[in-house]
Amino acid sequence: MIRSIGIFGGTFDPVHLGHRHLLDEVIAAVSLDKVFIIPAKIPPHKMASGLTSEQDRFEMCELAFSDVDNIEVSDFELKNEGKSYSYYTVKHFRELYPDAQLYFIMGSDQFLTFDKWYKSAEILEMTGIIAVSREDEISHEELEAKARELSGGGSSIIAVNAKPFEISSTRIRELIGSGEDASMYLAPKVQEYIKENNLYRQEAKDPMQDKKKYGKYKDIIKDMLSKKRYQHSLNVADAAVKLAKLYGEDEEKAYIAGILHDVCKELPQEEQLALVLRSDLDVCEIEKKAPPLYHAVAGSVYVKEKLGINDPDIICAIRYHTVGCGNMDKLSQIVYIADLISEDRDYKDVKKMRKYAEQGLDKAMLEALKFSVADSVGKENTIPVSTLECYNDFVKANSKKEV
Ligand code: ATP
Secondary structure, three states: OOOEEEEEEEOOOOOOHHHHHHHHHHHHHOOOOEEEEEEOOOOOOOOOOOOOOHHHHHHHHHHHOOOOOOEEEOOOOOOOOOOOOHHHHHHHHHHHOOOOEEEEEEEHHHHHOHHHOOOHHHHHHHOEEEEEOOOOOOOHHHHHHHHHHHHHHOOOEEEEOOOOOOOOHHHHHHHHHOOOOOHHHOOHHHHHHHHHOOOOOOOOOOHHHHHHHOHHHHHHHHHHOOHHHHHHHHHHHHHHHHHHHHHOOOHHHHHHHHHHOOOOOOOOHHHHHHHHHOOOOOOOHHHHOOHHHHHHHHHHHHHHHOOOOOOHHHHHHHHOOOOOOOOOOHHHHHHHHHHHHOOOOOOOOHHHHHHHHHHOHHHHHHHHHHHHHHHHHHOOOOOOHHHHHHHHHHHHHHHHHHO
């Protein structure tokens, strides 16, 4: 009889030995009759970079855990349309196993921000959580404190005391992308699979060629924007490419997101709003009531619907270039900052801002957000929740560095 079940969700792009380490520690600490590994379709908080195919991620998970008893890789999230919200996944398993104790298994990064998850309180009514630290900086005490906080509602929250294995899928993609060895972070079978299927290899790119290839976007914005804003968009694209080069981001995406970031800014307000209302990214009530903020959301819908751009990174970068968001990805940060430091900008502190941008994205984002939040406070404007989440993230990122 199945009495206790672990649910372990993730992007697994690729699945690595950090995931395996987490699961081994969990299994050693808590008696589980079965564990479901659940690759996500579209991670809602993560602003996914072009994900590897569902089939590849699924197969790599099967290979990574094939030697562990009672583990099943589930395609539940992959076969459902739209974003993968854990709430629906947990609900599904709750209904499937009404009498079992469920545990959502996660690393400390997810655990410490669990409150931000969609319907986190409702999730806790259906499942417990088992969390493991994934980085040395996060102590067991910190996890235990969070566990106490979350268990207030009566759910079973377990912080497993284990030494972290510091590795991420992002790092592995970077290593393989630049032709370096990532074998110490991968199960041998997964490594073989990656090699055979030529995953994560990056073709050498000539951004100048990309610029020519995407010259059509220049024509589009030329038609849709005033001369001044057209020039601003070109400058932002240039600044974004420079930052992408500096911080190891995709230059082609930076160029496209930069050049198109304001594509809808001069559309009539009703047309912008109509696009905003069709967005499948979260748009809060404050944004729906603030016409100056429409163009970013509208732009993200426009590039998808009218220009056929489906890249989630580019869409996110355009969507969040005015308000920012929690867990903001690198490309979005780059476009956000490029918009502030482009050649045509001449506000009082622009030189300082350009310096910050050279010193590091975290610092530049914090300074930009401090200004943005203070400015809104000064004008007694309401502030979108995503801006505050973004601000909090960068306060935290910078304070960690200073310790
Ligand atoms: P990416 O770098 O693409 O963000 P990731 O390495 O964080 O990916 P995910 O697939 O997003 O991997 O992670 C799935 C789950 O595994 C999350 O709960 C995450 O906290 C946890 N996890 C990932 N890496 C580790 C690790 N090294 N140690 C412990 N837990 C981890």
